[in-house]
Amino acid sequence: MEKNENLIHYLLMLGDNSMILGHRLSELCGHGPNLETDIALTNISLDFFGQVRSYFQYAAQLKGEDFNEDKIAFLRNERQYYNATLLEQENNDFAYVIVRQFLFDAFHKELLEQLMNSKDTTIAAIATKSIKECRYHLRFSSEWLKRLGNGTEESHQKAQLALNDLYVYCHELFAESEVERKMKESGIGADLDAIKHNYLAIIHQLIAEAQLKIPETIQRVAKGKLGFHSEKLGYILTELQYMQRAYPDMQW
């Protein structure tokens, strides 16, 4: 039973990352800087929600009783969401959107590549499916990062500012929680130490290609993965959960 508890918790961690970032991107629907990027960002959002459904359907199945994907997605309190703090950061401007996306896509790719070999066959299948989408996302976000960094003086400045603000949240992606350690030891979860090495090499190379500088700021102690969030998540949940709270069990 305890094993299932950990597995469910791990599935929520994986799903929440995709859901919270997916929600942030969905906020841009109709507000993208131009039609093509607007469509791109909402398409990426849709991919994330597809992944979320797979993770939450599996978690609901493990929980049994009358749990379903919607209850897991909409009816938890703030402390019961386990996304990393990076993903709840706001869409301040297009540079923030791209830098946040890039910092996560590069991590997500390494993570999914490991999860493809998970001993849990459902997680392995979800990862095998999602990696194809993830690679496509990374291509989009890294190309845009280079375009912004090598673009005009203003685009370069904005990209650097976003990088300075968001880079401090990267460390949390690798700060292994107890659940992640247990999942790694049982061959289900990813080895975050191994990911860290590849990830930093990749982002440092791409940041250099974009003519941007790695910020020298100290990594922030972020604990989103443990359920301790910035105030930003509260605002997200207010909007995300409104319909289910106002009209319980409503179906579209």
Added chain:
Amino acid sequence: MVVSTKHIENQKLKEALYSVSDPEIPVLSVMDMGIIQKIQTKGNHVYLEIIPTYTGCPAMDTIAMDLKIALTEQGFESEIKLVLSPAWTTDMITDEGRQKLENYGIAPPMDSTSDKAALLNGKRLVKCTNCGSTNTVMVSQFGSTPCKALFKCEDCLEPFDYFKCLK
């Protein structure tokens, strides 16, 4: 009884399965797309396993429902299960499906290197569905549905959809 997806003898069953298409690409049946992975029959009962093209594609729910209706209309009872493995790739689209796509005005998927070439101003390989020229450029990596990217022909100047390569 396991039925091969390549050769369905039961005409009624074949008709039902070929009558269902992706709502966004009506010319392409679910069989052409290769999303039906397993067909089992037991008397009047049909069991299908389908795989999603994109995880978040809203068409999947519609497709499952349309399959159920089509099978019921042909007098079958059915059970349809969405499975995640094997992961769908654009290689699963049949040759007939590719031809139908092109006739419909969506350039069929090539391979990931030609996608990348288009993005990075490399060699131009994607053929315009309007005039057949390969003098085409990618306007956007993402298009009107999760499976499409947007291209433009520089000879006839028409925009067209390209079915993204997914591998």
